Amino acid sequence: MTTRLQLRDTGAMRRTTGLFILLALLCLPWADIAVHTLDPGRELGRLAQGLLWPQWPTTRTLAEAIASTLAFAFQGVALGAIAGFGLALLYRRRAVRWLAASLRAVHELFWALLFIQLFGLSTLAGVLAIAVPYAGIFAKVYGELFEETDPAPRQALPANASRLSSLMFTTLPQAWPNLAAYTRYRLECGIRSSAVLGFIGLPTLGYHLESLLRQGFYAEAAPFFYALLILIATQHRWCRGWMIPAMLLAALWWLPPVAPVNGALIWQFLTHDIVPAPLRSGMDALPWFMDLWQGQLWPGLINTLVLAMLSLVVMGLLGVMLFPTVSRLFGNRWTRGLSHGVLVILRSLPEYLLAFIALILLGPSMLPAIIALGLHNGAIIAHLIGQYSNTLVLRDDAARGLNRYFFEVLPRQFRLFLAFSLYRFETVIRETAILGMLGIPTLGFFIDSAFAEFRFDRAVMLLVASAVLNIAVDGCARIIRRRLHLQQQVQVC
Amino acid sequence: MNRITKTLCVSIASLLTPAVLADTFVFTAIPDQDERQLTERFGKIADYLEQQLEVDVQYIPVKSYSAAVSAFRSDQVQMAWFGGLTGVQARQLVPGSQAIAQGVEDTAFISYFIAHESTGLAPADSLTDTLRGKSFTFGSKGSTSGRLMPEFYLREQFGEAPETLFNRVGFSGDHSRTIALVESGAYDVGAVNYAVWDAGVEAGDIDTDAVQVIWETPAYPDYQWTIRGDADARFGDGFTQRVQQALLDMTDPDLLAAFPRSGFIPATNADYAPIEATAVTIGIMDAQ
Numbered sequence: 001m002t003t004r005l006q007l008r009d010t011g012a013m014r015r016t017t018g019l020f021i022l023l024a025l026l027c028l029p030w031a032d033i034a035v036h037t038l039d040p041g042r043e044l045g046r047l048a049q050g051l052l053w054p055q056w057p058t059t060r061t062l063a064e065a066i067a068s069t070l071a072f073a074f075q076g077v078a079l080g081a082i083a084g085f086g087l088a089l090l091y092r093r094r095a096v097r098w099l100a101a102s103l104r105a106v107h108e109l110f111w112a113l114l115f116i117q118l119f120g121l122s123t124l125a126g127v128l129a130i131a132v133p134y135a136g137i138f139a140k141v142y143g144e145l146f147e148e149t150d151p152a153p154r155q156a157l158p159a160n161a162s163r164l165s166s167l168m169f170t171t172l173p174q175a176w177p178n179l180a181a182y183t184r185y186r187l188e189c190g191i192r193s194s195a196v197l198g199f200i201g202l203p204t205l206g207y208h209l210e211s212l213l214r215q216g217f218y219a220e221a222a223p224f225f226y227a228l229l230i231l232i233a234t235q236h237r238w239c240r241g242w243m244i245p246a247m248l249l250a251a252l253w254w255l256p257p258v259a260p261v262n263g264a265l266i267w268q269f270l271t272h273d274i275v276p277a278p279l280r281s282g283m284d285a286l287p288w289f290m291d292l293w294q295g296q297l298w299p300g301l302i303n304t305l306v307l308a309m310l311s312l313v314v315m316g317l318l319g320v321m322l323f324p325t326v327s328r329l330f331g332n333r334w335t336r337g338l339s340h341g342v343l344v345i346l347r348s349l350p351e352y353l354l355a356f357i358a359l360i361l362l363g364p365s366m367l368p369a370i371i372a373l374g375l376h377n378g379a380i381i382a383h384l385i386g387q388y389s390n391t392l393v394l395r396d397d398a399a400r401g402l403n404r405y406f407f408e409v410l411p412r413q414f415r416l417f418l419a420f421s422l423y424r425f426e427t428v429i430r431e432t433a434i435l436g437m438l439g440i441p442t443l444g445f446f447i448d449s450a451f452a453e454f455r456f457d458r459a460v461m462l463l464v465a466s467a468v469l470n471i472a473v474d475g476c477a478r479i480i481r482r483r484l485h486l487q488q489q490v491q492v493c
Numbered sequence: 494m495n496r497i498t499k500t501l502c503v504s505i506a507s508l509l510t511p512a513v514l515a516d517t518f519v520f521t522a523i524p525d526q527d528e529r530q531l532t533e534r535f536g537k538i539a540d541y542l543e544q545q546l547e548v549d550v551q552y553i554p555v556k557s558y559s560a561a562v563s564a565f566r567s568d569q570v571q572m573a574w575f576g577g578l579t580g581v582q583a584r585q586l587v588p589g590s591q592a593i594a595q596g597v598e599d600t601a602f603i604s605y606f607i608a609h610e611s612t613g614l615a616p617a618d619s620l621t622d623t624l625r626g627k628s629f630t631f632g633s634k635g636s637t638s639g640r641l642m643p644e645f646y647l648r649e650q651f652g653e654a655p656e657t658l659f660n661r662v663g664f665s666g667d668h669s670r671t672i673a674l675v676e677s678g679a680y681d682v683g684a685v686n687y688a689v690w691d692a693g694v695e696a697g698d699i700d701t702d703a704v705q706v707i708w709e710t711p712a713y714p715d716y717q718w719t720i721r722g723d724a725d726a727r728f729g730d731g732f733t734q735r736v737q738q739a740l741l742d743m744t745d746p747d748l749l750a751a752f753p754r755s756g757f758i759p760a761t762n763a764d765y766a767p768i769e770a771t772a773v774t775i776g777i778m779d780a781q
Contacts, residue, residue: 032661036628036661036679036680043677116560116563117563117566117567119567120563120564120567120568120569121555121560121563121564121567121569199556200556200557200560201555201556201557201560207556210556211528211529211556214666214670215527215528215529215669215670216673260567260568260569262567262568265566265567277779363679364628364661364663364679364680365661439663439664448634449634451559452557452558452559452633452634452635453582453634453635453777453778454559454562454582454585454586455779
């Protein structure tokens with residue numbers, strides 16, 4: 001039975017992989033993947049030179065940017081975790097699951113653009129921009145952790161035990177280790193998100209990075225770049241135990257989460273600004289919507305999907321090609337150490353930043369975005385599969401080199417690879433949307449335009465469309481996973 | 494560099510603490526050029542206004558054109574040096590606010606179309622079909638001289654949207670970046686604020702062998718100072734008028750070079766009606 005199931009699965013896995021590659025090939029004619037800088041080599045040289053000979057800002061500037069980056073991350077993740085915990089308790093309800101799905105379907109950059117309209121460019125806007133989507137993510141992960149707990153202790157409680165004591169004495173103690181580990185891990189994602197919020201004006205590392213990189217001051221940008229890299233790469237060393245509450249308190253002291261709240265402004269935004277323009281003046285909204293559909297929604301959706309499919313395949317290829325370089329089954333200590341370092345860099349940097357650098361080097365097209373998404377996510381897949389492959393036990397006389405890779409290791413890891421890739425699908429779609437802010441006409445490009453034109457009605461409509469797309473893609477990936485019996489859980493941002 | 498980044502950081506962090514701003518008159522400006530120069534040049538303007546108005550005056554830099562309008566809307570800044578389009582957007586979002594002064598040059602502002610030498614495009618009196626199929630970059634999506642007016646004249650000449658006319662349309666973000674992108678050949682053609690271009694050529698920052706002006710638009714009204722309608726209630730009667738006077742009295746060439754303008758003259762909201770009409774025509778603003 002198991003063998004037959006596995007055989008059927010192998011066929012289905014092959015077909016799924018083939019289907020994804022075929023879809024990506026079909027997308028190619030629509031993808032705009034040309035190099036447009038006349039001399040990318042020169043720019044690359046300047047970038048390398050800047051990275052090697054950084055020009056240091058004042059300690060104070062750097063320290064303030066780091067402190068703000070951490071402050072937004074800690075406050076946002078903490079608030080998100082509290083709200084997500086509350087939602088997780090009600091996660092069995094369909095409405096709560098939908099709410100959580102919609103919260104996490106909108107990228108934190110877009111939440112930030114919305115909250116900046118409500119609360120100005122304030123700490124509160126930045127904290128909420130991280131907290132809201134993270135609450136949706138926490139709700140899901142915590143909710144699933146609660147469901148996985150052993151029901152036996154709960155059933156052993158006296159019949160009149162309250163729900164609170166049931167939670168405190170049976171569910172929570174069981175789920176706690178995983179819950180704490182995931183929350184800590186999420187802080188790493190929070191630092192990345194916080195840095196990216198700087199790109200739209202919050203005073204984090206991203207603020208300086210964006211200005212300096214955009215203007216080509218690579219040497220001045222380098223220290224901020226290294227600071228971000230070091231923060232993320234070392235996060236698991238210093239971010240534990242009593243440091244976490246201490247950091248949170250420091251964050252609240254450094255940037256109190258306040259905002260100039262203007263009731264009238266918020267009321268106007270909610271009751272007037274986001275209502276479709278024709279409805280405000282009592283006209284027919286259909287032409288308005290059709291216009292939006294033809295001009296922005298449809299092309300935005302197509303570009304988003306084309307970019308996501310191509311990035312997914314590049315991600316897969318890189319993942320499959322790179323994982324042996326960090327696996328103990330191949331190479332030696334030195335090669336593994338080197339590739340490990342490269343993978344850490346690639347997966348530590350936000351895709352948005354990678355795309356930004358690729359855009360400067362290669363000029364405007366879909367290519368920088370594909371490279372950024374492929375590299376970042378490919379590095380994550382390679383890292384995960386590399387780790388898992390270390391648990392494989394091969395026979396002493398197993399083949400070496402390419403034969404070992406193709407006939408021993410890859411077939412055994414393929415299932416895992418597919419599972420991870422499908423989990424990344426939703427992330428890739430989410431990120432494609434924000435890469436639109438760099439000028440690739442995905443849904444995010446049109447959302448950015450709508451905010452630049454102060455047409456919040458259009459912005460909200462486009463945001464809803466991108467949320468629906470994310471939820472749909474997530475649903476598809478879940479169905480494929482179930483079909484292929486891929487249950488491997490993976491939680492990476 | 495160090496000193497400038499420091500001011501930059503101190504100011505951006507202080508934007509997040511509303512308490513500091515309570516009795517300070519805060520202004521911003523659309524970031525239309527190299528951000529580091531902006532901080533330096535508007536820092537001097539803040540000092541000048543502080544002397545003239547006898548209240549604390551602070552300049553805060555913002556990241557984008559739309560961020561300038563958002564800050565004005567949420568009262569984080571009470572006055573701003575806006576472009577034509579951002580000014581119209583801001584005054585629409587904040588009823589009661591008014592345009593009080595514009596540069597002498599702003600009554601008849603123009604945009605340049607610039608092209609990379611590899612395109613073979615030569616200066617001409619009108620836009621011709623040779624532009625078709627080239628790649629083109631605007632400045633910021635909210636720029637008057639870098640987007641609104643160039644797009645208007647392109648549509649007028651060719652009767653179609655830039656997206657169908659060119660094989661690629663981009664938004665560089667600011668005028669300095671537009672010049673850099675066309676100079677490097679990343680884009681064939683671009684539209685740029687004439688004042689930023691002329692200042693760049695004069696300072697020797699632009700390689701005029703690689704990029705040159707191929708067309709200039711007819712004149713239109715552009716940049717202006719816009720102040721919130723509640724400024725008098727907050728800073729005392731006649732405050733708006735004192736601010737206007739201080740701007741009109743600005744004669745120090747060093748201060749004026751920062752804009753760059755030769756002086757300021759009074760302006761009214763009505764001066765910008767043509768800009769609003771154009772924005773509605775090309776579809777980036779809804780008719781009111």
